Amino acid sequence: MDLQTTTYLVVGASFALYIGIAIWARAGSTSEFYVAGGGVHPVMNGMATAADWMSAASFISMAGLISNMGYGGGLFLMGWTGGYVLLAMLLAPYLRKFGKFTVPQFIGDRFYSKSASTVAVLCLLTASLTYIIGQMTGVGVAFSRFLGVSSDTGIYIGQAIVFMYAVFGGMKGITYTQVAQYIVLISAYIIPAIFISLQLTGNPIPQLGLGSNIVGQDISLLAKLDQVVTDLGFGKYTTSTAGSTLNMFVYTMSLMIGTAGLPHVIMRFFTVPKVSDARSSAGWALIFIALLYTTAPAVAAMAKTNLIRTITPGVVMNNADPFAPESQIKADERPDWMKRWEKTGLLKFEDKNGDGRIQYYNDKTKNPEVLKKAEAAGWKGNELTVNADIIVLANPEIALLPNWVIALVAAGGLAAALSTAAGLLMAISSAVSHDLVKGVFAPDISEKNELLAGKIAMAVAIVISGWLGLNPPGFAAGTVALAFGIAASSLFPAIMMGIFSKKMNKEGAIAGMLAGLFVTLFYVFAHKGIFFIKGTDFLPMIGGANSFFGITPEAFGAIGACVNFAVAFVVDKMTKEPPEHIQAMVENVRIPRGSKAVDGAH
Numbered sequence: 001m002d003l004q005t006t007t008y009l010v011v012g013a014s015f016a017l018y019i020g021i022a023i024w025a026r027a028g029s030t031s032e033f034y035v036a037g038g039g040v041h042p043v044m045n046g047m048a049t050a051a052d053w054m055s056a057a058s059f060i061s062m063a064g065l066i067s068n069m070g071y072g073g074g075l076f077l078m079g080w081t082g083g084y085v086l087l088a089m090l091l092a093p094y095l096r097k098f099g100k101f102t103v104p105q106f107i108g109d110r111f112y113s114k115s116a117s118t119v120a121v122l123c124l125l126t127a128s129l130t131y132i133i134g135q136m137t138g139v140g141v142a143f144s145r146f147l148g149v150s151s152d153t154g155i156y157i158g159q160a161i162v163f164m165y166a167v168f169g170g171m172k173g174i175t176y177t178q179v180a181q182y183i184v185l186i187s188a189y190i191i192p193a194i195f196i197s198l199q200l201t202g203n204p205i206p207q208l209g210l211g212s213n214i215v216g217q218d219i220s221l222l223a224k225l226d227q228v229v230t231d232l233g234f235g236k237y238t239t240s241t242a243g244s245t246l247n248m249f250v251y252t253m254s255l256m257i258g259t260a261g262l263p264h265v266i267m268r269f270f271t272v273p274k275v276s277d278a279r280s281s282a283g284w285a286l287i288f289i290a291l292l293y294t295t296a297p298a299v300a301a302m303a304k305t306n307l308i309r310t311i312t313p314g315v316v317m318n319n320a321d322p323f324a325p326e327s328q329i330k331a332d333e334r335p336d337w338m339k340r341w342e343k344t345g346l347l348k349f350e351d352k353n354g355d356g357r358i359q360y361y362n363d364k365t366k367n368p369e370v371l372k373k374a375e376a377a378g379w380k381g382n383e384l385t386v387n388a389d390i391i392v393l394a395n396p397e398i399a400l401l402p403n404w405v406i407a408l409v410a411a412g413g414l415a416a417a418l419s420t421a422a423g424l425l426m427a428i429s430s431a432v433s434h435d436l437v438k439g440v441f442a443p444d445i446s447e448k449n450e451l452l453a454g455k456i457a458m459a460v461a462i463v464i465s466g467w468l469g470l471n472p473p474g475f476a477a478g479t480v481a482l483a484f485g486i487a488a489s490s491l492f493p494a495i496m497m498g499i500f501s502k503k504m505n506k507e508g509a510i511a512g513m514l515a516g517l518f519v520t521l522f523y524v525f526a527h528k529g530i531f532f533i534k535g536t537d538f539l540p541m542i543g544g545a546n547s548f549f550g551i552t553p554e555a556f557g558a559i560g561a562c563v564n565f566a567v568a569f570v571v572d573k574m575t576k577e578p579p580e581h582i583q584a585m586v587e588n589v590r591i592p593r594g595s596k597a598v599d600g601a602h
Helices: 003-024 030-038 042-053 056-098 103-110 114-146 151-167 170-201 221-231 245-260 263-270 275-293 296-311 336-342 368-376 390-398 403-441 447-470 481-500 506-527 557-574 580-589
Strands: 347-349 384-386
Touching (some): 030 170, 030 263, 030 403, 030 447, 042 170, 042 263, 042 275, 042 403, 056 103, 056 114, 056 170, 056 245, 056 263, 056 275, 056 390, 056 481, 056 580, 103 114, 103 263, 103 403, 103 481, 103 580, 114 151, 114 263, 114 403, 114 506, 151 170, 151 447, 170 275, 170 296, 170 390, 170 403, 221 296, 245 557, 263 275, 263 403, 390 403, 403 447, 481 557, 481 580, 506 557
Antiparallel strands (some): 347 384
16 A cells, blocks of 8 residues: 555554544533542543644654754753652642633632633633644645645644534543544654664664664764764764753743743643642653654664665675765665655755765865865765754654655654644633633623633634644744743742742732733743834843844743743832732632532632
């Protein structure tokens, strides 16, 4: 059976499974729509949480980023995994003890203010809509490559699938669909990794294969990769860093506290019956997440090795000179997988010197010896551009794996993007219908009408997210790190202070959230050249153009969080402390014994 037919069958079967589950588990009440009735088993909730949290960024982009960045890409592993541990240990049990539906509802009740809840909704919508752009883009990439349709058509199909199981099923349908999506995505990630690890190292366990010797050679995979990339003028794979040490630290912190502040992940802990179940499901989710996250470095290194071996035959396996003409593949002999990915625009070949061969060297190399050899070989600049997002999706094709494995990876990439998109849409829907419509504008709305409002909000959010996927704003295109920065700078400090500072009042929380949100957005926009004063960038030129001590906009969320905390505590000291009953409630929430029923009531 050919690849296209196999892909249609595998992806079609996965979509049929998701829709079937949604029909079986459709929501009939607001409790089922918002928190799946509060009765999800901890193991299933852990699996659903893992699928919700491991987005297209984790499945499609993370290994690609590590592959491109080497050691420096480890900040994504540390930031996202560390953030999940922070969420599980410091936030989830206490928020579950509170017994509400949503993060804005917690903030509104804890800070005894509808204004605080409304500001939290603003922060949630900003973070969630920014995040969802990456998911819809991932859907478009996977569809355009594997199903032979345009990226735009892929996004439309993705919208339709999410609409079917999210609008009708609510959190209940999403939860059980995400369990199925986790099984699909983890299988799609690990099975190709096992195949490729066996090919390169003879070890079936990718995590061990990463440190094993290459088949037929007395040198480890990582050592060989270091040797090859430095020969090509790139930085050493195992020691390259992402900018300055300060930026790497701040970036990791931003991802960590941003993960802990993501509302669509926090909502998952409201779906279990008890506080102990919240802790248990957090532990299970960490196990399920670790399966992918410990495999990612191996996938990244092996994909990089196979990519170089394809472009420069013999260099990896036979120590051939990368600058010799025979080491460079002829352009008209490039493999079919390269031609297929070129059609997506994510892989580009340009024969700059007209010699009919692909020369893959670092344009920015600072090694004079490499530069001299490259120029002697007729080099006029790197001729191959590889987008990080194709590394995982193209990996089985590069390694010439069976068609069913390639099709499974397509289904896995779509499962990762759709599962997180559904979780984000649920967070957006509940914020609008429960926190704005019921909490602010129509407190006496009936349960039936609130459920209808939630479904309408979900449908509108799907339309908006699709439009953003089709027309991504320049400041957010290609990255979800900004969404983590927004959550880090706005929601995380408010949640932390709401749980652990019984003296924090509503004025401090509101001022802190607004300050953190706007200073982060200002930095992002200014870094992209949107703010100018007489033709000069507004930001101080410290550490490079458009930067503050060399900190990139994706990393600025941690600085925004510091601003949030500082402003909140200053304003808190200048205003009245919270009422006694609020302080008593905080004391009660911090002792996670027993639990209220999940009814979402004020």
